[in-house]
Amino acid sequence: MNAYLVSIATFASLNVILALGLNLISGFCGQISLGHAAFYGIGAYGAAMAAVAGVPFPLALLIGTLAAALAGVITGIASLRVREDFLAIVTMGVGFLFLGIVRKAPWFGAEMGISKIPAAPFDKTGLAAFAMFSAVALIALSLHVRRSWMGESFRAVADDEDAARTIGIDVAYYKLVAFLIGTAAAGFAGGLYAYLTQLVVPDAFGFVQSVTILAMVVIGGIGSTWGVVAGAIVLTLMPELFRFINDYKLLVYGALLLAVMRFSPAGMAGLVQRMFARRV
Amino acid sequence: MLQVRDIAIAFGGVQAVRGVSFEVGTGELVGLIGPNGAGKTTVLRMLAGVLRPDRGGISFDGRDITRAAIHRRARAGIGLTHQIVRPFRSMTLVENVMIAAASGSTASPWQALFHVQRKAARDKAMGLLDRLGIAEAADRPAHVLPLGFLKRMQVARALAFDPKLLLLDEPLAGLSYTEAARLADLIVALNREGRTIVLVEHNIGEVTRVVGRLLVLDNGAVLAGGAPREVMARDDVRAAYLGKMSRQNE
Numbered sequence: 001m002n003a004y005l006v007s008i009a010t011f012a013s014l015n016v017i018l019a020l021g022l023n024l025i026s027g028f029c030g031q032i033s034l035g036h037a038a039f040y041g042i043g044a045y046g047a048a049m050a051a052v053a054g055v056p057f058p059l060a061l062l063i064g065t066l067a068a069a070l071a072g073v074i075t076g077i078a079s080l081r082v083r084e085d086f087l088a089i090v091t092m093g094v095g096f097l098f099l100g101i102v103r104k105a106p107w108f109g110a111e112m113g114i115s116k117i118p119a120a121p122f123d124k125t126g127l128a129a130f131a132m133f134s135a136v137a138l139i140a141l142s143l144h145v146r147r148s149w150m151g152e153s154f155r156a157v158a159d160d161e162d163a164a165r166t167i168g169i170d171v172a173y174y175k176l177v178a179f180l181i182g183t184a185a186a187g188f189a190g191g192l193y194a195y196l197t198q199l200v201v202p203d204a205f206g207f208v209q210s211v212t213i214l215a216m217v218v219i220g221g222i223g224s225t226w227g228v229v230a231g232a233i234v235l236t237l238m239p240e241l242f243r244f245i246n247d248y249k250l251l252v253y254g255a256l257l258l259a260v261m262r263f264s265p266a267g268m269a270g271l272v273q274r275m276f277a278r279r280v
Numbered sequence: 281m282l283q284v285r286d287i288a289i290a291f292g293g294v295q296a297v298r299g300v301s302f303e304v305g306t307g308e309l310v311g312l313i314g315p316n317g318a319g320k321t322t323v324l325r326m327l328a329g330v331l332r333p334d335r336g337g338i339s340f341d342g343r344d345i346t347r348a349a350i351h352r353r354a355r356a357g358i359g360l361t362h363q364i365v366r367p368f369r370s371m372t373l374v375e376n377v378m379i380a381a382a383s384g385s386t387a388s389p390w391q392a393l394f395h396v397q398r399k400a401a402r403d404k405a406m407g408l409l410d411r412l413g414i415a416e417a418a419d420r421p422a423h424v425l426p427l428g429f430l431k432r433m434q435v436a437r438a439l440a441f442d443p444k445l446l447l448l449d450e451p452l453a454g455l456s457y458t459e460a461a462r463l464a465d466l467i468v469a470l471n472r473e474g475r476t477i478v479l480v481e482h483n484i485g486e487v488t489r490v491v492g493r494l495l496v497l498d499n500g501a502v503l504a505g506g507a508p509r510e511v512m513a514r515d516d517v518r519a520a521y522l523g524k525m526s527r528q529n530e
Contacts, residue, residue: 149385150392156368156379163366166328167380168354168441170388177389 006128010196012236013131014189019216019232020135020142020225021185026214027223028151029178030158031079032088035095036213039183041205043068043190045102048114048200057121061191068187069180071098076179080172083161095210102202113201120195131192135229138185142225145181154178208250215253219260220267227269234268281306281476282445287326287336288500296322298500299336304445304478309471311491311508312480315520318497320480321363324447327478328360329353340445355387359443363450363480365430367422373433374418377405380440408436413462427454432463439470446470446477452486464490488512496520 022036047064055063075094079087102108109115120127145151153174156164161171194200212235220231235253239246264270282304289297297319304310312320325331327338329350337346345353354360368376379386381404385395409415412432417425422433435451448467452460464486471477471492481487488494488508496504496511498520504511511517 144396145393147396148393149379149382149395150389152375152379152382153386153389153392155370159368159370160366162330162350163362163368165350166330166354166360166362167437168351168383169379169386170349170351174389 006124010128010131012233013135015232015236016135016229017138017185017189018213019228020138021182022213023217023228025178025182028154033091034088034210035091036186037205037209038095038098039068039072039186040190041098042071043187044194044200047191048117048194051117064191065184065187069184072179072183073176076176099202115199117194117198215257219256221269224269227267230268283339285337287333289333296500300502302495306476309477309492311487311494314497319500320497321449324449324480328447357444359438360447361434361438361451367430369423371422372419373422374405376422376433377436377440378402380437381405383441408439412436428459446475448479450481452483
């Protein structure tokens with residue numbers, strides 16, 4: 001396979017992991033997050049710094065994942081008392097806070113980021129295969145969560161927190177677990193990103209990246225695992241297939257988000273469902 | 281089973297409940313009545329943990345639960361139905377009840393992750409919907425159903441996790457005359473099966489018909505308590521409650 005296709009397959013897998021992580025927090029558990037890229041970044045910086053310090057690949061990846069999950073749980077705790085638009089603002093704030101810290105702190109490489117990250121123990125094709133395998137594993141986990149009583153409880157929390165409490169659901173605990181799993185997935189993707197590019201700079205994890213991940217979730221169909229997977233793949237491929245989109249990425253994503261909200265709030269998954277419903 | 285000691289709460293300087301004390305014994309069916317603004321719903325919400333009293337204490341089954349979180353009280357055996365219906369909007373009617381019926385699997389997220397079986401919860405939920413007379417709408421989305429269905433769904437949902445004490449906040453409001461009478465009969469039947477029930481209700485006719493004991497609140501304090509007929513015959517109760525109602529009707 002040529003290097004270009006390998007690279008696209010890897011990025012598509014990373015985006016699937018990121019989008020499914022956010023879907024768990026926002027789609028399943030109803031907690032809107034506009035700062036998902038920060039956890040992607042924390043994973044990338046965590047793994048990169050560990051790798052540069054000589055930590056082997058699996059352990060560095062684990063460090064990135066755990067660092068992001070820890071930050072996710074802390075964000076979750078700080079967000080327990082806020083909902084909806086306030087939560088969106090808090091999570092957006094976390095994103096800016098992360099950027100502010102890594103941009104200014106010399107031990108994070110400031111604007112230059114972290115370079116000379118050692119290569120993964122396998123070549124680019126191997127890394128792509130590993131990323132794809134991880135994405136598939138997360139798809140399986142996501143489908144399982146949805147089927148389990150954890151998924152149903154998330155749904156209850158997303159629908160009405162107070163009503164969920166009165167039937168014995170520990171709303172705070174469920175929210176924290178949603179943040180934990182979702183941000184751990186982002187951290188894992190970040191670790192893979194660090195090994196893939198061997199260079200991490202703050203700009204890769206900014207607000208635009210957070211909105212891009214959210215766009216994948218919303219355009220795919222918030223709450224639907226397969227919809228979100230499709231959304232992540234389509235939005236990864238689109239700028240590659242139509243070069244001009246790359247220059248107007250935000251404009252196109254914004255227009256798509258508006259169109260989805262207006263014509264199919266359940267995203268691509270909703271469209272497909274409606275098509276099948278009509279045929280029956 | 282339930283001891284309430286001198287609970288009080290104020291909202292922004294307005295004293296909504298000012299030192300209410302009462303006890304509910306195992307197997308009792310107690311009606312909590314009073315004019316609008318008397319503090320009935322506020323008392324019920326303090327019992328369920330939705331509101332925390334500024335002072336006083338609440339014990340349930342010998343344990344102090346004054347500061348316990350809502351979900352802990354639910355797990356300890358207190359079920360609540362809301363005055364304004366609160367369905368899980370993305371779920372069907374039966375799913376609304378199933379999630380409560382599966383409470384044994386949802387105590388912690390990790391435990392819930394390893395439980396996927398739905399049949400037992402569905403069977404139990406269907407049984408309850410059938411008992412409430414709304415089984416025909418089981419698979420319809422909850423948010424499209426009329427108030428009468430949702431009111432009864434809330435009772436089924438509260439029953440689904442087998443609470444020892446059931447707190448019903450105006451379950452009959454918004455129901456037709458026949459629906460209300462049927463639900464009131466069901467409340468009596470549930471009580472006869474051994475369930476302890478506290479019922480807040482505006483429908484005085486149905487309340488006095490079904491409850492064993494009445495507690496009248498007025499202006500945030502207990503005005504009277506005792507057998508329904510005796511309580512309703514008291515002049516102060518008539519003046520506070522019925523007097524205000526008849527004045528409203530004029």
